[in-house]
Amino acid sequence: MGNLCCCLSPKKEKKKLSKRFSNSTTQQSGIISSSNRWNRIRNPSKREKIEDMHIQEQAIAAAILLKQHQQQQQQNGRGTSIPFDRSTSLRHSASSRKQSLPRSSSTRARSSTDPLLPPYQLDAINADDLETKHFVLVHGGGFGAWCWYKTITLLTEAGFKVDAIDLTGAGVNPFVTDSVTSLSQYVNPLTNFIQKLDDKEKVILVAHDLGGACISYVMELFSLKVAKAIFVAAAMLTSGQSTLDMFTQQADPDGLMPQAQTFIYANGNDHAPTAIELNKSLLKDLLFNQSPTKDVALASVSIRSIPFAPVLEKLSLTDENHGSVRKFYIETTEDNAIPLSLQQSMITANPPEQVYRLKGADHSPFFSKPQALHKLLVEISRIPSVQSTCT
Numbered sequence: 001m002g003n004l005c006c007c008l009s010p011k012k013e014k015k016k017l018s019k020r021f022s023n024s025t026t027q028q029s030g031i032i033s034s035s036n037r038w039n040r041i042r043n044p045s046k047r048e049k050i051e052d053m054h055i056q057e058q059a060i061a062a063a064i065l066l067k068q069h070q071q072q073q074q075q076n077g078r079g080t081s082i083p084f085d086r087s088t089s090l091r092h093s094a095s096s097r098k099q100s101l102p103r104s105s106s107t108r109a110r111s112s113t114d115p116l117l118p119p120y121q122l123d124a125i126n127a128d129d130l131e132t133k134h135f136v137l138v139h140g141g142g143f144g145a146w147c148w149y150k151t152i153t154l155l156t157e158a159g160f161k162v163d164a165i166d167l168t169g170a171g172v173n174p175f176v177t178d179s180v181t182s183l184s185q186y187v188n189p190l191t192n193f194i195q196k197l198d199d200k201e202k203v204i205l206v207a208h209d210l211g212g213a214c215i216s217y218v219m220e221l222f223s224l225k226v227a228k229a230i231f232v233a234a235a236m237l238t239s240g241q242s243t244l245d246m247f248t249q250q251a252d253p254d255g256l257m258p259q260a261q262t263f264i265y266a267n268g269n270d271h272a273p274t275a276i277e278l279n280k281s282l283l284k285d286l287l288f289n290q291s292p293t294k295d296v297a298l299a300s301v302s303i304r305s306i307p308f309a310p311v312l313e314k315l316s317l318t319d320e321n322h323g324s325v326r327k328f329y330i331e332t333t334e335d336n337a338i339p340l341s342l343q344q345s346m347i348t349a350n351p352p353e354q355v356y357r358l359k360g361a362d363h364s365p366f367f368s369k370p371q372a373l374h375k376l377l378v379e380i381s382r383i384p385s386v387q388s389t390c391t
Helices: 035-043 044-075 143-157 185-194 211-221 243-250 256-260 279-287 295-301 340-349 370-383 386-390
Strands: 094-097 105-106 134-138 160-167 203-207 227-236 262-263 274-280 326-332 356-358
Touching: 044 105, 094 160, 105 185, 134 143, 134 211, 143 370, 160 185, 185 211, 203 211, 211 227, 227 370, 243 295, 243 340, 256 262, 256 279, 274 279, 279 295, 326 340, 326 370, 356 370
Parallel strands: 105 356, 134 160, 134 203, 203 227, 227 326, 326 356
Antiparallel strands: 094 105, 262 274
C-alpha cells in the first residue's frame, strides 16, 4: 500500500504482454523421429508451462483449504492457526549494524543449494524467560490471515502460541469492504480478540502494511496487554497522522502503485472512494517481486479490495498508552509498495526501540523470506522486559 492514493482518480494502465518463445521441431518427409519427439517433450518452455500450471493448481487448492479452515476457526470465535507444511524457503542469519538506531540485518543471499535450517525451538529458548510466547498477527490492506500461513507454521512448530486475525471485510470475514466506514470498525475483530484475553495475559502484536495503523490504534486502547509491537514493512504513524498522510509524502505518480490501483465509488462519484482495488496483473511486481510463484497464485485468488476510510483516518495517540509499548521495525529492502526510503522516513519520525533489516525481502516477507522473518520474530520475543532488566 506504499505510495497509496497519491491521486483520487484512477489511472488506466496498459497491460504488458509477455512473450514466450519455444524452439520448434522440424519434420522431414512428414515423419518425426523418436529423438525429435523426445526433444519436443523436453522442450524447456513447455515443461515450464506444465510446472507453472501444477504450482498454480496446488496454490489454489491450498487457498480453498485455508479458507475452509479459517471459516471453521471463525465460527469458534478464535483467530486462525493453520497447520500447513513448513516452507521450503531458506532462513537467513541476522547480524547487527552500528547506525543511529540499533539494527540487525539478514546477510546471506538466497541459494537453492542451501539446506533447510530448522526454526528456533521454544524449549531451547527457555519459555520461562519470555515475557509472553503469544503472537498475534495482523495483515495489511487487501490481505487476510491467510498470508501468514508460513509464519504461523514456523512459530507454532517452535512452541509459540499464534493467532492470525481477519479484519473487517478482509480474508474470510463476510463484511462487505465498501461498507467499512472507520478505522475502529475495520479493527473491531482485533480489539474484540484483545479484550477477551485474560487480565494478566500479554501478546506480541505483529503488523504488516496498513496493519501498522491498526495495531497502533489497539496499543492506545490496550497498552497493558501488549508486550511488544513489531512493524513489518508497516505504517508506523505518529499522533494526528493518517496512513494516507504518510504514504503521500513520497508519492511517485509514475510508480507501480498508481498504475495498480483502481478506486471504487460505491456511494457515487461525487463522494469519497469507498475502497481501492488492485490490478491482479500487477500484483507480482508490486507486492511479490521476490516471492515464490505458488504464493503469488495463492494471493491472486485470496486478496480483496482495501477499505478507504481506515486509510483516511488520523490516529489519536498518547505517550501514556501507545507510547508505553515497546516498538520494533523490520525493514524490507526490495519493497516496491512501501519503498525502503519511506520506511526509514517513518522510523526517523517515530523511532522504535530497534530496527532490523531483511535483505532481499519484497513487500511480503512472510512469502519471500519466511525463515528470516521467523528468526527475527523469535529474536525480538527473547528481548527481556524492562522490569526484568531492572531487577
